[in-house]
Amino acid sequence: MKQLTELATPFASIAENKQLVGADLVWLNDLRLQALNEFDQNGLPAKKQEDWKYTSLWALTQQEFSHNAETSKLSTSQCEQLALLKECYRVVIVDGVFSELHSQIEGLQKGLTINSLSSGLDHVQSHLGQQIDIEKSGFNALNTLLMNDGVVITVDKNIKVSKSIEILVVNTGKTDNLATHLRHVIVLDEKSEATVIEHYVALTEATSFTNVVTEVVLAENAELNHYKLQQESLNTTHIATLAAKQAAGSQWKTNSISLGAKLARNDVHTQLLGEQAHVVMDGLYLPINEQHVDFHTRIDHVVPNTTSDELFKGVIDDKAHGVFNGKVIVHKDAQKTDSNQQNHNLLLSRSCEIDSKPELEIYADDVKCAHGSTVGQMNEDHLFFLRSRGLDEVSARSLLTYAFAVEVLERIPAKDIREALSAVIEERLPQGGK
Amino acid sequence: MLEIKNLHASVDGKEILRGINLTVNAGEVHAIMGPNGAGKSTLSNVLAGRDGYEITQGTVTYKGEKLLELKAEERAQRGVFLAFQYPVEIPGVSNIYLLKAALNAVRKYQGLDDLDAIDFLTLVRSKLELVKMDEEFLHRGVNEGFSGGEKKRNEILQMALLEPSLAILDETDSGLDIDAMKTVSDGVNALRSSDRSIVMITHYQRLLDYIVPDFVHVLSNGQIVKSGDKELAKELEAKGYSWIHGAPEGQTA
Ligand SMILES: Nc1ncnc2c1ncn2[C@@H]1O[C@H](COP(=O)(O)OP(=O)(O)O)[C@@H](O)[C@H]1O
Numbered sequence: 135m136k137q138l139t140e141l142a143t144p145f146a147s148i149a150e151n152k153q154l155v156g157a158d159l160v161w162l163n164d165l166r167l168q169a170l171n172e173f174d175q176n177g178l179p180a181k182k183q184e185d186w187k188y189t190s191l192w193a194l195t196q197q198e199f200s201h202n203a204e205t206s207k208l209s210t211s212q213c214e215q216l217a218l219l220k221e222c223y224r225v226v227i228v229d230g231v232f233s234e235l236h237s238q239i240e241g242l243q244k245g246l247t248i249n250s251l252s253s254g255l256d257h258v259q260s261h262l263g264q265q266i267d268i269e270k271s272g273f274n275a276l277n278t279l280l281m282n283d284g285v286v287i288t289v290d291k292n293i294k295v296s297k298s299i300e301i302l303v304v305n306t307g308k309t310d311n312l313a314t315h316l317r318h319v320i321v322l323d324e325k326s327e328a329t330v331i332e333h334y335v336a337l338t339e340a341t342s343f344t345n346v347v348t349e350v351v352l353a354e355n356a357e358l359n360h361y362k363l364q365q366e367s368l369n370t371t372h373i374a375t376l377a378a379k380q381a382a383g384s385q386w387k388t389n390s391i392s393l394g395a396k397l398a399r400n401d402v403h404t405q406l407l408g409e410q411a412h413v414v415m416d417g418l419y420l421p422i423n424e425q426h427v428d429f430h431t432r433i434d435h436v437v438p439n440t441t442s443d444e445l446f447k448g449v450i451d452d453k454a455h456g457v458f459n460g461k462v463i464v465h466k467d468a469q470k471t472d473s474n475q476q477n478h479n480l481l482l483s484r485s486c487e488i489d490s491k492p493e494l495e496i497y498a499d500d501v502k503c504a505h506g507s508t509v510g511q512m513n514e515d516h517l518f519f520l521r522s523r524g525l526d527e528v529s530a531r532s533l534l535t536y537a538f539a540v541e542v543l544e545r546i547p548a549k550d551i552r553e554a555l556s557a558v559i560e561e562r563l564p565q566g567g568k
Numbered sequence: 569m570l571e572i573k574n575l576h577a578s579v580d581g582k583e584i585l586r587g588i589n590l591t592v593n594a595g596e597v598h599a600i601m602g603p604n605g606a607g608k609s610t611l612s613n614v615l616a617g618r619d620g621y622e623i624t625q626g627t628v629t630y631k632g633e634k635l636l637e638l639k640a641e642e643r644a645q646r647g648v649f650l651a652f653q654y655p656v657e658i659p660g661v662s663n664i665y666l667l668k669a670a671l672n673a674v675r676k677y678q679g680l681d682d683l684d685a686i687d688f689l690t691l692v693r694s695k696l697e698l699v700k701m702d703e704e705f706l707h708r709g710v711n712e713g714f715s716g717g718e719k720k721r722n723e724i725l726q727m728a729l730l731e732p733s734l735a736i737l738d739e740t741d742s743g744l745d746i747d748a749m750k751t752v753s754d755g756v757n758a759l760r761s762s763d764r765s766i767v768m769i770t771h772y773q774r775l776l777d778y779i780v781p782d783f784v785h786v787l788s789n790g791q792i793v794k795s796g797d798k799e800l801a802k803e804l805e806a807k808g809y810s811w812i813h814g815a816p817e818g819q820t821a
């Protein structure tokens with residue numbers, strides 16, 4: 135057991151340890167050495183760093199973590215219950231380790247590959263690590279160094295994947311203070327289409343640390359619908375980077391829902407690198423108790439004629455703290471950029487807190503950039519209206535909270551995912567929302 | 569049905585209702601008229617149970633119960649219905665969901681089971697017809713993007729479905745064209761019955777041509793200053809309100 139801050143030194147030896155995934159691959163070893171170097175120099179982000187201003191890592195650095203999971207048991211029926219989607223290709227990771235037993239990835243359609251990180255590395259040599267920044271984020275460096283499992287998905291040119299793919303990440307709680315460093319890589323070739331949902335769940339309230347990096351590569355005219363549902367234990371620290379590069383005409387629709395974890399930090403980033411590339415970047419956070427959830431998003435409009443549409447909503451209750459920081463950067467050649475960013479927050483208690491900060495950096499002159507940020511409380515007129523129609527106060531409040539949040543879910547095109555996620559949100563509300 | 573005695577209500581220390589007396593028996597239709605700012609909406613809100621009013625004096629008895637001691641939802645479940653002067657838009661709550669939740673809340677109080685999906689839809693469809701609304705409106709957010717007239721019709725739709733014992737209509741006629749006014753009136757008239765009472769608040773006499781009241785009251789400066797039958801409304805139409813300003817409190821019905 136090591137404190138995170140002490141990890142750097144032991145990593146030199148871990149990096150040489152054959153047990154790490156892909157330790158025999160020279161190119162990966164080079165990446166890891168680079169990451170080790172960065173981590174040694176910079177360590178974990180400090181609070182004085184502008185983008186970590188509102189989120190303290192102090193508690194995390196005080197904890198000790200174990201990097202080796204004990205053999206865990208998860209019955210197939212348990213797994214079935216945890217899954218969000220019934221009809222799908224399912225890849226299951228149990229306590230940080232890919233589980234062939236629980237996964238349903240046989241008989242894949244032609245042109246689609248789904249592999250664990252260790253068997254999929256060869257497919258993504260040219261992409262792995264290209265979407266993320268290991269210099270600025272110690273967590274990305276750490277992940278690069280220690281990534282030991284995850285999911286690699288590739289879709290060939292012109293292939294439309296017929297079923298959704300669920301990446302189900304389960305923490306059974308068998309190992310106390312388990313730290314997992316997962317790396318997912320999703321690569322869509324030209325004109326291909328797929329739907330992927332990352333789903334993080336915990337069986338117990340065990341303390342753990344999840345550090346996940348998801349890299350998305352979209353070739354010309356590729357379309358990826360991507361969702362993430364984070365329902366980890368309220369004692370977990372969940373740190374995630376989700377980063378994409380989009381070629382011309384590609385479309386990325388992503389939606390991150392943050393429910394679990396004591397501390398959840400999500401960095402969502404895309405670079406629009408080809409004309410007519412389009413991103414819909416959405417998210418929903420509903421922290422309760424003393425949860426802290428932090429979304430930092432960034433959209434780079436690099437070339438002319440790209441569009442982005444971003445909607446993040448937060449419902450903050452009890453003593454919880456929400457952070458939204460949304461950067462939109464329009465580079466100097468990116469004329470005719472059309473971007474819209476909205477962040478709206480509903481505060482349900484007097485002791486909760488939200489820091490909402492849109493940041494627009496515009497270096498081109500012929501662009502359309504809209505943004506809005508609001509923080510409000512429950513509308514008393516709406517509440518009275520519902521009660522005047524016979525709904526008791528708790529139901530009315532729940533319904534209005536649901537109504538506030540549902541706008542984000544309504545933007546999900548796939549009906550099965552939309553309905554499954556709506557049900558999860560309803561369950562989260564007192565008296566089950568609607 | 570409803571007995572209001574010497575009702576005084578204030579907001580932020582400012583007295584708005586200054587001794588209202590009104591008795592409404594089952595089966596009666598009462599019209600309350602009065603200039604802007606008289607306290608008409610305040611009276612409706614106080615009866616429906618909106619928070620934020622301080623009742624400094626007086627009592628309200630509804631079907632033998634002390635109405636002012638009940639929560640808004642308890643009043644609704646017991647059959648008090650307020651059609652709002654300014655219906656709110658609630659994106660994210662579908663109309664059909666609202667109707668179902670409201671109906672089931674009332675049915676639950678009555679000791680009845682929830683209606684099943686098919687019976688509910690059949691019932692809602694018949695009410696839609698009454699207010700000439702398209703089924704499409706069921707699946708939109710409550711009043712979301714509705715025109716003024718559509719919002720008012722939606723209020724009447726809710727009323728028709730909930731079949732309240734006491735319906736309070738707060739300026740349901742304002743902002744309606746003649747066709748919409750007729751539709752809304754038909755909806756209200758269809759609900760008239762010997763066991764139901766209606767209190768219609770209106771600014772204009774016009775509505776009373778369509779829904780003929782048994783009694784007309786004039787509310788001015790927080791008091792009912794004059795009561796009469798429908799001829800009073802005609803008189804008001806001809807002379808305006810100024811002649812009754814400062815008049816001594818008239819008899820209540
Ligand atoms: N919430 C409130 N706070 C302060 N004053 C109010 C409030 N509601 C109503 N009033 C005042 O009370 C008076 C009566 O208002 P209202 O009942 O809306 O009149 P009406 O419906 O007859 O036009 C007005 O002078 C109005 O400004």
Ligand SMILES: [Mg+2]
Nearest residue numbers: 608609653739
């Ligand atoms: Mg009024």
